Amino acid sequence: MRKYTPKNDVQKKSYFSDRFYIAPETSKKEVTSDEIYAYDVELLSGKFEVLNSYIEIDELVVFIKAEDNVNVLTFFKEALDYEMLMELSAIDYIAQRGGFEIFYEMLSLTKRKRVRIKTFIKEKQELNSVYEVFKMANWSEREMYDMYGVRVVNHPNLKRIIMPDDWYDHPLRKTYPLQGDEAASWYEVDKIFGKEAREEIGAEIRDSAAIDRYDTKRFARLGHEVPYGVDITNGKEPEHTPLQYQEEGGVPIIKKFDENKSVTLKKRR
Incomplete structure (x- = not known):
């Protein structure tokens, strides 16, 4: 897997937003402040070791040992009437704590209560x-x-469900590049056409912000739509499809875009 790199100064490198801003934690209440939750935790503590418990945003949060996860969920289902498991997933804390926080979100229709088991x-x-x-x-x-x-x-049947079986790495890990890596850029070309076609086809453009107004199907463009089938081999649309950001009769206070007066920055400020 990829190595973690220091992220202590990433805020200084991003001029437009703070990608690593950590929102303040929400307030937590004692379990005893809710009669139903207090009773549930009391019964749970008699059967299993509860590492921590509190109420956050009107929802019970309980921390347990990893080896007790099956028995604890069974207890919540059969003894405490939490009939539904709504969601389960992981949170990547490899850099900070060397592992994952696993959570199970459960719902009781009879009590109209939720509990998050972590x-x-x-x-x-x-x-x-x-x-x-x-x-x-x-x-x-x-x-x-x-x-x-x-x-x-x-x-x-523990196998991949979204990515192909032979995909390299796991996309929601914090070490995974936001736009994929070299393996991701060439995956479809290699699988469909073979590596010998790399030079002819080129790597996949994985930048979600990239816009190509001359793409094959005319799906991405900065000006008006180019009718399908129109010859644009010379990189020019017909005169009746000028490059502009708003149609006629648009917002009057916004200045019309003039392609001749525009400047393309060679690098970010």
């Missing part, structure tokens, strides 16, 4: 599947494995 595992530590308790965990655990690389044991 645990922590090391980067290469295996986690027991909760598929036998909640069938919905089938795809969610596969997605967690696909996106983060969390190994789930006793799963009926």
